[in-house]
Amino acid sequence: MNPAPARATWRDYLTLTKPKVISLLLLTTVGAMFIAASGFPGWVPLLGLLVGGYMSAGAAGVFNMVYDRDIDLRMKRTASRPTVTSVISTRDALLFAAALTFLSFVVIALASNVLAALLSWAGIAFYVIVYTMWLKRTTWQNIVIGGAAGAVPPLVGWAAVTGELSLLAWFLFALVFFWTPVHFWALALLIKDDYQAVGVPMAPAVIGERATVLQMVMYALLTVVLTLIPFALHEFGVAYFLAALVLNVLLLLRVAKLLVAVRRAERVDRPTALSLYKYSMSYLALLFVTMALDRALA
Numbered sequence: 001m002n003p004a005p006a007r008a009t010w011r012d013y014l015t016l017t018k019p020k021v022i023s024l025l026l027l028t029t030v031g032a033m034f035i036a037a038s039g040f041p042g043w044v045p046l047l048g049l050l051v052g053g054y055m056s057a058g059a060a061g062v063f064n065m066v067y068d069r070d071i072d073l074r075m076k077r078t079a080s081r082p083t084v085t086s087v088i089s090t091r092d093a094l095l096f097a098a099a100l101t102f103l104s105f106v107v108i109a110l111a112s113n114v115l116a117a118l119l120s121w122a123g124i125a126f127y128v129i130v131y132t133m134w135l136k137r138t139t140w141q142n143i144v145i146g147g148a149a150g151a152v153p154p155l156v157g158w159a160a161v162t163g164e165l166s167l168l169a170w171f172l173f174a175l176v177f178f179w180t181p182v183h184f185w186a187l188a189l190l191i192k193d194d195y196q197a198v199g200v201p202m203a204p205a206v207i208g209e210r211a212t213v214l215q216m217v218m219y220a221l222l223t224v225v226l227t228l229i230p231f232a233l234h235e236f237g238v239a240y241f242l243a244a245l246v247l248n249v250l251l252l253l254r255v256a257k258l259l260v261a262v263r264r265a266e267r268v269d270r271p272t273a274l275s276l277y278k279y280s281m282s283y284l285a286l287l288f289v290t291m292a293l294d295r296a297l298a
């Protein structure tokens with residue numbers, strides 16, 4: 001007889017929500033709020049979006065873990081998730097995700113407006129239905145198209161403050177969208193074999209390391225060009241421009257190192273890919289902080 005699974009604790013439920021990923025998603029939400037308000041957006045929308053935003057992104061993460069438990073079981077990085085070990089049953093995880101989905105709408109709508117709440121629901125739906133249930137297992141473009149879900153949080157933050165979506169809001173969306181392939185494929189290069197073993201068509205496992213790195217170079221260049229547009233349009237000042245310049249140079253240096261490695265040896269060395277993966281997160285965080293400060297201090 002199989003031993004009964006251990007009792008779930010609040011920590012197991014927290015794990016289901018992918019808290020570390022959410023920390024950066026919330027930074028882009030809150031960053032967008034400060035940019036939209038050109039300063040402090042007010043305590044009620046700020047706290048409401050932190051709590052409601054955590055709940056909606058958390059719900060998306062729980063649904064994802066329930067749907068993916070068959071593949072998560074067979075990958076080292078994900079094998080100890082509570083949905084895999086059955087510390088939390090599928091039924092309880094789904095109830096938890098449904099409660100988070102419902103509450104997130106109520107909290108965001110009350111703290112800001114219905115548009116922001118609807119956008120957060122659109123983010124959950126896109127991530128769960130379009131990325132997790134459809135694209136993730138069918139095409140190596142999965143995270144390019146699916147990346148749109150991760151780019152929704154700045155739209156939520158912007159809408160929470162202004163009640164609408166302006167051109168700058170869509171710029172923030174595009175920034176996260178074009179950044180995502182560099183962020184994720186750097187990691188995918190490191191765990192290519194795991195994805196290959198479970199049949200998930202992540203780019204390095206399907207088109208190879210060299211072609212993936214070439215795609216990353218293209219997306220990195222697009223990201224860099226994109227960061228310069230709002231400065232050219234006078235949306236941000238010189239402080240932003242200088243910070244973006246430094247962040248972009250550091251990004252391009254890491255991407256170039258990856259390119260040299262793959263051209264020389266047809267494969268990528270771990271420290272170079274790991275350094276880009278880690279830097280990608282600092283890059284996005286610092287860009288959003290700089291944009292918010294530039295606006296607030298202008």
Ligand code: HEM
Pocket residue numbers: 020021022023024025028077131142143144146147148150151176180183184187281284
């Ligand atoms: C479709 C788009 C994306 C995919 C497929 C993706 C995939 C991943 C994966 C597989 C990890 C490793 C997690 C782990 O070790 O358990 C990761 C880490 C991370 N991602 Fe993404 N990501 C995406 C978009 C984003 C976005 C939009 C953000 C935030 C703006 C983000 C923030 C993070 C952070 C902060 C980590 C580090 C987590 C840690 O250290 O445990 N990701 N991502």
Ligand SMILES: CC(C)=CCC/C(C)=C/CC/C(C)=C/COP(=O)(O)OP(=O)(O)O
Pocket residue numbers: 018021025056057058060061064068078119120121122123124127132149150151152153156
């Ligand atoms: C507004 C709103 C709620 C937006 C949702 C945004 C969201 C939850 C983005 C998450 C991005 C992410 C961690 C993808 C990894 O999925 P994966 O299945 O490839 O990673 P895994 O193997 O670690 O599960």
